[in-house]
Each structure stands twice: as C-alpha cells, then as structure tokens.
Amino acid sequence: MERDDYEMLTSQDVDRSIRLLDSALSTPRKSLLKISRKQSRKVDDLDISKDGSFSSPLSFKPKISKRSSLSVENVYDNSITFGANEIKKLLSETSSVGLTQNQNTAKAAKDRLFFDFLEIWQTHGSIREVFESILDFVQCCSHTVTSIKNVWNQNLTKPGFFDEKILTEIESERNTWRLIYALYQNRLALLMQQEEENEEEDEENDYFLQSVSEKEIMLSLYKNDRVIRESQLVVDWLEQNASDLADGYGLEQYTDKTIAWENTLHELQSKKPIPYKSSRELITQLDPDAPHREKKALHDLDKEDDDRLIQEVYQEIRRGHLDAAQSACAHAGQSWRAALLEGWRLYHDPNYSAKNNQVQREPLPVEGNPYRDIWKLSAWKMCEDVTMPLKARASLAAYCGHLQTLLDASVSWEDQLWSYLKVSIDAKVEKEIREISLKSYVEMPQLYWNNIVTLEEIFNELQASKNPLVRRDAMSPEHIVQKYLVLDQIPQLMEEVSKWIQGSDMSVGSDYESVSPHFLRFLTHLVLFLRRIGRSECDSVGDAVIEAYVKLLIEMRESKLVAWYVSQLSQEDQIYYYAAFLEEITDSEERNACLKAAQEAGLNVDVITKTVVENIRQQSPSNDVATMEVQPDVSPEDLIKISALDWLLYYPGQRTELLIQTNALIANFLSAGNIQAARLAFNKIPDSTIDLIVSSNVNDSLTDDTYINLVLNNMPKQVSCATKEYLCYKAYLEADESFSDWFQYFNHGKPIEPVLKEGANFSEKVAFQHKYSQYKINYDRWKISMDSKTATTKTLLYNVLLFPMGWLVDDENVEDNDRTVQLSGLRSIVIPKVTFLLHTVMHGMEDYSGCVALSDLIAAEQYKLYKVFSKQKLQDFLSKALESSLELMNQGKDPWGYTVV
Missing domain, CATH: 1.20.190.50 (Delta-Endotoxin; domain 1)
Structure with a gap:
C-alpha cells in the first residue's frame, strides 16, 4: 500500500472512530464497547494485540493522531473524549437501597473519626510516642477520605447525595496533621543528633572553607538556618497536598511515545489535502522556538496537545514531581522542554569532596549546571515574555524565582503560599551562594532579590491578596491554624481559637460559622498535642476547647468519649460536665455503662453521682417522661427526681450518700405536702441500707447499747444525723x-x-x-x-x-x-x-381518756411538743380536747376521765 493511500485510509478510520465515540456519548444507554444490538461482546472477547490495538471493528490504525488511539487503559478512562470516572457514570446503576447504604457508609466513616482519635491518643500515651499519634491521625483521616470518595464516586449522578464541604474539611485536617508532624519533628529534634552533626561539621570545617560547591553551600544553609529549613518543609507539605488532591484527576497523555507536533509535521509533509487541516497558518520549521520566532501557529490538534502538556508539566511541578514533568515532556517528543527544566540544578563536583578523595578510585560524574546563573537570567526573561503561555512561564518561574508569574498561575491560597515560599527560598539560597562562592555570577534583576521576605510578610501578603478567593481562604479557620503553626506562634493561635469557641454554637444540629464538629475534634487534639510536648500556652483556652468538645460529645451521648475527654479538665469541671451529662441518662443499662466509663477514665464517681442527684433535685429538667408510670398526685418532674436516686444505688459504698440525698428529697416532698412522692422516694432505699451503714461505721464490740443509741452515739456526726433522719x-x-x-x-x-x-x-x-x-x-x-x-x-x-x-x-x-x-x-x-x-x-x-392524756403529752416539758404548734393549731387541738372532755362528762366522769365518786 502506498503512503498516500495509507494516509487516506488512516483519515477514514479516524473519522469513523470519532463518529462511533460521538454515538456512544449521545445515547446514554449505549455502552462504548457495545458491538451490536442483538449480541454484546465482553471486553475479554476483544482481541488485543501486543501493540495495544484491537483486532475488531473498533480497532484503530496505530501511530496516527492522538484522537484516533485507543489502548487497554483508555478503554476505561484515558481518552480525550472521556474524562475521569465518566465510564463509571455510564455504567453505574445504583438502586435507592444501595444509595441509602452508601450514605450510611459515608456517615459511619466520618463519625468513626471521633472514636478512632481517642483510641489513637490512648494507645500512644507517652511523649516518646507523640509523633506516632500524629502519623496515625494522618492515616485515619486518609482512610476516611478514601472511603468517602469511593462512596461518592459511585453516586455522582445522585443530586444532593453528599456535602463536599465535609470531604474538604477532613482533607484539610489531614493536611494540617501532616504539617504538624513535619514542623515539630524538626523543632523537637534530639540534642544528641545535633551534637553528632556538630562534630562532623568541625572535622570538615577547614576543608569546607577552602573548596565548596553550590550544592554544599545550599546543604549547609539548610542545616544551619531553621527558618529556611522549615520553609522547605512547608513547600514539600504543599506539594504533597497538591499531589493527593490530584490523585485520579490529573492530566494524562493518551498516546504511545511519539514525536513532537506530529500533526503539524504530517500536514507540512503531506502532498495532498488532508481531512483535518489546520484553521490557521502553520509554522514552516519545527524547532522549539519556531512558533515564537515566526509568529505562526501549530496544527490545531498539536496546539491542543501542547496546551495539555504545558498544563500537565506545571501541575506536576506544583506537586513536586519534576521527574514526572520531564517524563511527560519526553513522552510527548519534547525532550528539549525536559532539558529546559534541568538548568536550575546547583553545580557540584563530588571529586573535590574530602570524603570522596579518601576512597575515590574512579572519577565521579559532575552534578548540576555550571552556567546556572545564565540559565536563571534567561528563564527570568522568558517569564517576562507575556506572549508565551502562562503555565509554560510558570513552570520556569518556579526555578528562576519570578514571583509574579507564579502568582498569575495560582488559583488558591495554597498555590500562592507555595509560590511565595518557592521564590523566597530560591532567593535566599542564591544570596548565600553568591556571598560564599568565589565564582562570579551574572546579575539578577532587583525584583528577584525583593523575594527575600519573612514568613510573617508572606502571610500578610496572602491576607491582602488581589484574588478575593485567596483573601477569603486566608481567613478560614483551617488556614489560620496552619499559618500560626508555621510561624510557631502558639499564643496568637490560641487567641484566635478562643474567638471561634466563644462565637460558635456547639450543638450538633447547628449551622457552624467557624467551628464544626470535626474541626472542634481537631482543635481538641491539637491542644492535647501541644500540652504533651510542653507547649501548653494559654491553658484556659485549651480548657475552653476541650469543654466545647465535651458539650458536643454530650449531645452525641457517647459515654466513653465524654468520660475520657472530661478527665482532661480540672477536677471541678470534671464533676460539673460529667454530672450534666448523666442528668440526661434515664436507661438503667446506659447509666451503668456511663459509670463504668467514668471509672475507667479515673473520674470521681462518688462526687459526680452525688452532684447529679443534687442538680436534678434542685431543678426541674424538661426530660421526656412519657414512658414513666405517673402515680396519683406525683408529677413527672417528681418522678425524675426520684429516679435520679438510682445513681447512688450502683455502689454499696455510696449508701450513706443515698441516705442523705433521699432524706433531702423526702424533706422537700413533705414540705410541699406530697406524701405519696415522699413514700416513693423512701422506697428507693434498700432494706439492708441501715445495717450496711452501721456495720461499716460502728465497731462490732459495741453491742450493749440500744440500736438507736448505737446510731446516735457511735457514728460520725453526718452519718448519725442522716441515719436518724x-x-x-x-x-x-x-x-x-x-x-x-x-x-x-x-x-x-x-x-x-x-x-x-x-x-x-x-x-x-x-x-x-x-x-x-x-x-x-x-x-x-x-x-x-x-x-x-x-x-x-x-x-x-x-x-x-x-x-x-x-x-x-x-x-x-x-x-x-x-x-x-x-x-x-x-x-x-x-x-x-x-x-x-x-x-x-x-x-x-371512743377512747376519750386517751384524747385528754394526749393533751398532757403535748404540754409536757419533757418533750416540749407544744413549741412546734402555732397559736391557731394549738387552739384547734384544745377545742378537740374539749370535745373529748365533754364526752367523758356525758359518761359520768370528770373532764380528765376519772370516775366521779
């Protein structure tokens, strides 16, 4: 077959293939792999050749335009027509039952974080394991994000299925824990390691002053300058976050390895008209500078591929994957673009190293670019050329320090922070190299040296950014926390946290302005982490955070969680909050579980249960008492107070307190004339209570006195009074x-x-x-x-x-x-x-004599009962006694009941 015939056949195949793809897209019920209406073929049935093409009606000719290539991978996800997860959308047939199950799975995944974080913190209980806890926090959040994404991706077509804000929140928390781990690992490095490094430095110091490379200067700067070292940690952190965010969504190349601008080359070499001729005047030469020099265009398909490649290269650099960016360039046949990204590397000849000289047998390869300064200035000038694509300039700007280009390419707070830190580190390293090295360098523009700024200045610039999205993100709680962690300004962070806590409603169902349940969980564990490493500035704010978290957990009615986090508060607050939590618990088994959790957390159960009973007795809580059996003349509030006495029945050692609290409740009921409620309260006390109290407070040898005298004379005053009452x-x-x-x-x-x-x-x-x-x-x-x-x-x-x-x-x-x-x-x-x-x-x-004798008893000085009578009641009683005397006189007796002789 001649070349022209082959090209015409190739074009026809391309046209037919694209029509097939368009047809598959226009009819949702048709599968991309459907062969006929009567009989379908599975993917496994298709014969895939070694070069990746299909020997079926869908197979395309190899080595033609990218739009006409299908490989094993792009059957699912890698075509230009189909984006990430689109095949899943077409094939997804989730039922309503499955949707509910997926929603429950996603909810369980994020709610599980409350329990997992407690388990992690308890597992790694010592300061030596504090960073193990942080790593587990990161892993826990990552697993949750993955679980939610998996459920979410299966239900993308379900409107309102999931709130993306929750996913973003947990991702942000994971990133913050990563930042904490990176920064505080560096800040809390062991002194022993520092001493060992200092000894090695002393041994090499003399030689270092005599012969030093750019790379060695950079390493020394990173070693000795904490700020630049932490700045680099933040850059690495931002790149890792960007890499995670792009997982599954990154740009990809959709052909086998090819040459650059193949469609332009094909049109330039073609002698006959081609179906896909460019709509613009093409360049006449194919060197890398041709489009810029000739002011002409590439073929439309090549221009689209070139834009995609430039975008991918920038994104890979933003993710910290320079090797991947260069591989993409080489894969697309643009090795010159990959080589362009090599010019920034610091020059280093390992053959001059003292260590290498001692054991060196063969010359070692030289690293970096000896003309790096010229490359940097050239790259700077390329960044100044606005006729070049923005992302292409931004890829160079990341290594030559051109801040404005990076800012123009940035779309988020993270992007701009990365840009500022990237150029600031570059300028500081460059300054250090030029101050120490004996080599002469070409001058960089003054604008480049203006990049040497402090971290505080960088965050101030972000807060005042021209981009409204960046300004808004700079004020978000997550980024404020990250800002102060980077600046190592814990007191200022606690001041901001205090504002959030004071200005937010902590109930579970409220619409949080600043503090959500998961962010509150994060703040709580951040406070615990800072306390464990000895950075517990502003303890009052930390207590306020834990208190707010406890309130949230109380709303969730999770006794184990409430008990442990309450134990992190002061003794007084422990009693207050756990008692408040127990007031709402009415089920007996749940009460028992709450007390068990309190014991395991080391809380003072005796004082807490006493406080619960006192609080309920003194207040009228609006509990739901519809399930309680309401007795005549006993209100639902009365039953709640009576039921509260059960808190003192779980432990025999609290029988004295049970007696005291029951007495107080009975006294209240009797004062109100509610004897039925008093009787119900009295019946709460087990029959063995008095014997148990007496046996635990009185010496067994005291057996001669009467029981009542034993109670009154041989017990502690409080116990004696309670028992007598x-x-x-x-x-x-x-x-x-x-x-x-x-x-x-x-x-x-x-x-x-x-x-x-x-x-x-x-x-x-x-x-x-x-x-x-x-x-x-x-x-x-x-x-x-x-x-x-x-x-x-x-x-x-x-x-x-x-x-x-x-x-x-x-x-x-x-x-x-x-x-x-x-x-x-x-x-x-x-x-x-x-x-x-x-x-x-x-x-x-008709015991009238007894009635008159009762009058004598009331008047007797031995008992002085008359003193408790009011004047009116005393008159009423005397009137009744008079009636009894009259009855005696009617019987022929005297008024006192004696027989008249």
Missing part, C-alpha cells in the same frame, strides 16, 4: 400509712346495722332477725380488727411524737443552719398533723 421519716410514713388504712377501714369497712321497717309482717321479722344476727357477727369481727388496727396505728403515731431525742431533732453540735431551719419547718408541719391524727383515732374509737 431516715428513721424519723420511716416512723412518720409508717404511721401515716397505718392511719390511712385505719381511716379507710373505720369509715368503709364497718357493717351497716339492718333496720326493721314499721308494720313488718312475720316473714320480714324472721328475715330481719337473720340479718341482725349476721350483722352482729360481722360487727364483732370488725370490732376485733378495728381494735387491732387502732392499737397499731396509735403505737405508730406515738412513735413519731415520742421519737428518742425528738422527731427530726439534730444534735446540738450540728452547725448546718439551713438544715436546722428545714427540719424545724417539717416538725411544725408533721407533729401537729400526727397529733390531730392520733386524736381522730382515739376519739373515733
């Missing part, structure tokens, strides 16, 4: 319950005497006699039961009035005035009430 409430509640039972039986259990109606006939009289006999039997039975109940009730009521040392009367040595006032108030309520109840029982059972 409990016994007082027990006596009163038993008496009140007994009276209620007596009253119910007295008024509703008494048999009703049958009545014989007038004019009853014989049958009715017989029936009446039978009913009356049955009534007498029932009445006698009721009278016996009533007498028994009366005796029991009287005994229980008298137990209150005659309680040893007085009902709710504390020892005189107790100095709690509030308690004294409260108990006195309760006595003024309960003692008169019990007195009236006792009078009702005896008067109802």
Whole structure:
C-alpha cells in the first residue's frame, strides 16, 4: 500500500472512530464497547494485540493522531473524549437501597473519626510516642477520605447525595496533621543528633572553607538556618497536598511515545489535502522556538496537545514531581522542554569532596549546571515574555524565582503560599551562594532579590491578596491554624481559637460559622498535642476547647468519649460536665455503662453521682417522661427526681450518700405536702441500707447499747444525723400509712346495722332477725380488727411524737443552719398533723381518756411538743380536747376521765 493511500485510509478510520465515540456519548444507554444490538461482546472477547490495538471493528490504525488511539487503559478512562470516572457514570446503576447504604457508609466513616482519635491518643500515651499519634491521625483521616470518595464516586449522578464541604474539611485536617508532624519533628529534634552533626561539621570545617560547591553551600544553609529549613518543609507539605488532591484527576497523555507536533509535521509533509487541516497558518520549521520566532501557529490538534502538556508539566511541578514533568515532556517528543527544566540544578563536583578523595578510585560524574546563573537570567526573561503561555512561564518561574508569574498561575491560597515560599527560598539560597562562592555570577534583576521576605510578610501578603478567593481562604479557620503553626506562634493561635469557641454554637444540629464538629475534634487534639510536648500556652483556652468538645460529645451521648475527654479538665469541671451529662441518662443499662466509663477514665464517681442527684433535685429538667408510670398526685418532674436516686444505688459504698440525698428529697416532698412522692422516694432505699451503714461505721464490740443509741452515739456526726433522719421519716410514713388504712377501714369497712321497717309482717321479722344476727357477727369481727388496727396505728403515731431525742431533732453540735431551719419547718408541719391524727383515732374509737392524756403529752416539758404548734393549731387541738372532755362528762366522769365518786 502506498503512503498516500495509507494516509487516506488512516483519515477514514479516524473519522469513523470519532463518529462511533460521538454515538456512544449521545445515547446514554449505549455502552462504548457495545458491538451490536442483538449480541454484546465482553471486553475479554476483544482481541488485543501486543501493540495495544484491537483486532475488531473498533480497532484503530496505530501511530496516527492522538484522537484516533485507543489502548487497554483508555478503554476505561484515558481518552480525550472521556474524562475521569465518566465510564463509571455510564455504567453505574445504583438502586435507592444501595444509595441509602452508601450514605450510611459515608456517615459511619466520618463519625468513626471521633472514636478512632481517642483510641489513637490512648494507645500512644507517652511523649516518646507523640509523633506516632500524629502519623496515625494522618492515616485515619486518609482512610476516611478514601472511603468517602469511593462512596461518592459511585453516586455522582445522585443530586444532593453528599456535602463536599465535609470531604474538604477532613482533607484539610489531614493536611494540617501532616504539617504538624513535619514542623515539630524538626523543632523537637534530639540534642544528641545535633551534637553528632556538630562534630562532623568541625572535622570538615577547614576543608569546607577552602573548596565548596553550590550544592554544599545550599546543604549547609539548610542545616544551619531553621527558618529556611522549615520553609522547605512547608513547600514539600504543599506539594504533597497538591499531589493527593490530584490523585485520579490529573492530566494524562493518551498516546504511545511519539514525536513532537506530529500533526503539524504530517500536514507540512503531506502532498495532498488532508481531512483535518489546520484553521490557521502553520509554522514552516519545527524547532522549539519556531512558533515564537515566526509568529505562526501549530496544527490545531498539536496546539491542543501542547496546551495539555504545558498544563500537565506545571501541575506536576506544583506537586513536586519534576521527574514526572520531564517524563511527560519526553513522552510527548519534547525532550528539549525536559532539558529546559534541568538548568536550575546547583553545580557540584563530588571529586573535590574530602570524603570522596579518601576512597575515590574512579572519577565521579559532575552534578548540576555550571552556567546556572545564565540559565536563571534567561528563564527570568522568558517569564517576562507575556506572549508565551502562562503555565509554560510558570513552570520556569518556579526555578528562576519570578514571583509574579507564579502568582498569575495560582488559583488558591495554597498555590500562592507555595509560590511565595518557592521564590523566597530560591532567593535566599542564591544570596548565600553568591556571598560564599568565589565564582562570579551574572546579575539578577532587583525584583528577584525583593523575594527575600519573612514568613510573617508572606502571610500578610496572602491576607491582602488581589484574588478575593485567596483573601477569603486566608481567613478560614483551617488556614489560620496552619499559618500560626508555621510561624510557631502558639499564643496568637490560641487567641484566635478562643474567638471561634466563644462565637460558635456547639450543638450538633447547628449551622457552624467557624467551628464544626470535626474541626472542634481537631482543635481538641491539637491542644492535647501541644500540652504533651510542653507547649501548653494559654491553658484556659485549651480548657475552653476541650469543654466545647465535651458539650458536643454530650449531645452525641457517647459515654466513653465524654468520660475520657472530661478527665482532661480540672477536677471541678470534671464533676460539673460529667454530672450534666448523666442528668440526661434515664436507661438503667446506659447509666451503668456511663459509670463504668467514668471509672475507667479515673473520674470521681462518688462526687459526680452525688452532684447529679443534687442538680436534678434542685431543678426541674424538661426530660421526656412519657414512658414513666405517673402515680396519683406525683408529677413527672417528681418522678425524675426520684429516679435520679438510682445513681447512688450502683455502689454499696455510696449508701450513706443515698441516705442523705433521699432524706433531702423526702424533706422537700413533705414540705410541699406530697406524701405519696415522699413514700416513693423512701422506697428507693434498700432494706439492708441501715445495717450496711452501721456495720461499716460502728465497731462490732459495741453491742450493749440500744440500736438507736448505737446510731446516735457511735457514728460520725453526718452519718448519725442522716441515719436518724431516715428513721424519723420511716416512723412518720409508717404511721401515716397505718392511719390511712385505719381511716379507710373505720369509715368503709364497718357493717351497716339492718333496720326493721314499721308494720313488718312475720316473714320480714324472721328475715330481719337473720340479718341482725349476721350483722352482729360481722360487727364483732370488725370490732376485733378495728381494735387491732387502732392499737397499731396509735403505737405508730406515738412513735413519731415520742421519737428518742425528738422527731427530726439534730444534735446540738450540728452547725448546718439551713438544715436546722428545714427540719424545724417539717416538725411544725408533721407533729401537729400526727397529733390531730392520733386524736381522730382515739376519739373515733371512743377512747376519750386517751384524747385528754394526749393533751398532757403535748404540754409536757419533757418533750416540749407544744413549741412546734402555732397559736391557731394549738387552739384547734384544745377545742378537740374539749370535745373529748365533754364526752367523758356525758359518761359520768370528770373532764380528765376519772370516775366521779
């Protein structure tokens, strides 16, 4: 086949292939690899030859225009027509169930960070392992980003599937942890390593002054100048971030290795018209400078490929992949462009090195460019030529120090920071070389030397950038943190953090202006890291950050997380925040888990549970109590307070505190007249409580005294008072319950005497006699039961009035005035009430003498019960006593119940 015929056939194949691709794109349901409507072929069925072409109707002729080449790789992703992940879009058929599962997977991946970070920090608990923690943080964030991206890429066609802000936030956090690792590894280098380096430096110092290369000067500068060394670390960090950001999305070359500008060459050499003739006048020569020198264009396809190559080269340089950029140039047949990127390298002849001379047997190759200064000035002038493509100039500007060109090519805060640092380091190294080296160099423009600026000046320039996007990004919390970490200005960083914490709502569902849950998690662990390495400036701000994070975790109801991070606060704050967390927990198993987590975290469980009960008793929380069984006359708020006592039931050692808190709650209920709630609270105390308290506070040898004297005289004052108060409430509640039972039986259990109606006939009289006999039997039975109940009730009521040392009367040595006032108030309520109840029982059972004797008891100086009566209540009682005296007089006795002789 002749060359012209081959070229015509090639053009026809190209035209037909592009039509096939356009057809595949225009009909979404058609697969790119679909052969026919009736029968499809799998990719495996296609015969792929060794050179990468297909021996099928879709195969293209090799070595033609890039638009006509398909290889094994670009079947999926590498064609010019199809971008990254587009084949996945065409083939993706995710169901709604799968979408929900993917959403849950993505959510679980990012929520898992809260637990993973705690596990990492606990695993590496010593200062020697602090950087292991940072590396694990980076890896954890990277895995999360990968998981989210995988789910996201499978659901790109689902509108509103995922918020890109979350992904960006976690990526930014990962990058910040990388920065922390790089900077603080350098800042906290061991002194031993520094001493070893100094010894080696002393040995070589004399020779270094005599013979030194550009590379050696640079290495010495990096070794001795902390600022330039850290600046280079930041540059490396920015390049790594850019590399990660571009993974899976970078530009790629889509042909086998070829020559430069092949379509232009083909048109220039072709004798006949070709289908794809350029729309502009072509260059006549193919040297690298031809387009610029002749002011003419390349072929349209070559121009497109050239732009793509220039873009790729710049992006690879931005990612720190100079070798990849040069490989791309060589792959595209533009080795001259790859060679152009070699001219910046520092000159170094290793044959003059003292170390090499000692063992050298053969000459070593020379490194770098001996005419580097000329290359740099030439590259600078090329950057000044605005007729060249911007990204081509920017690729050179990164190595010749032309700042403005780099800034013009920058689109983000990271890009501009990289640009400033890149040229600043270059200028500082160049200055050091020219000051030390004996070689003469060509002069660089003054604008080049203006690049020597401080890190503070660089960040100020970013904050005042002409690019509004860069200005906005410079004020973002993530970049502010990175800025102060680079500047090593921890106090200023903490000042900014304080503003964010004070100005943000920490609830889980709020729209954060500055602080999101994941950023708050990051700030918390940053504070912990700084504390561990001894950089805990502004501890109050650090505590505020941890407190804010604890509030967030409380909203999430994660007991293990809450307990551990609360343990990082002061003792007072530990009690306050964990008690606040426990107030919202009502499930018994969940409560047990919370207490276990508190113990593992080293919290003071006894004080915390006490605080929980006190807080709930003193407040009226708006808890959801719909599941609680509400008793008559007991409000939902009352049930919450009663349920809070369960916090003191988990540990036997807290029985004394349980007694104290229950007593206080009962006192509140009795003061409010809510005896039913008081009884429910009283029933919370296990029956074995008093015995347990006595056995743990009293010597076993004390067995001769009565039980009550044992309690009063042989225990600590607080325990003794609490125990006696409990016994007082027990006596009163038993008496009140007994009276209620007596009253119910007295008024509703008494048999009703049958009545014989007038004019009853014989049958009715017989029936009446039978009913009356049955009534007498029932009445006698009721009278016996009533007498028994009366005796029991009287005994229980008298137990209150005659309680040893007085009902709710504390020892005189107790100095709690509030308690004294409260108990006195309760006595003024309960003692008169019990007195009236006792009078009702005896008067109802016609024990009028007992009623009069009760008056003597109230007036007795031994008990001084009359002192708790108000004037009105005392008058009411005397009126009832008068009624009993009148009944005695009606029985022929004197007013005091004695028989009149």
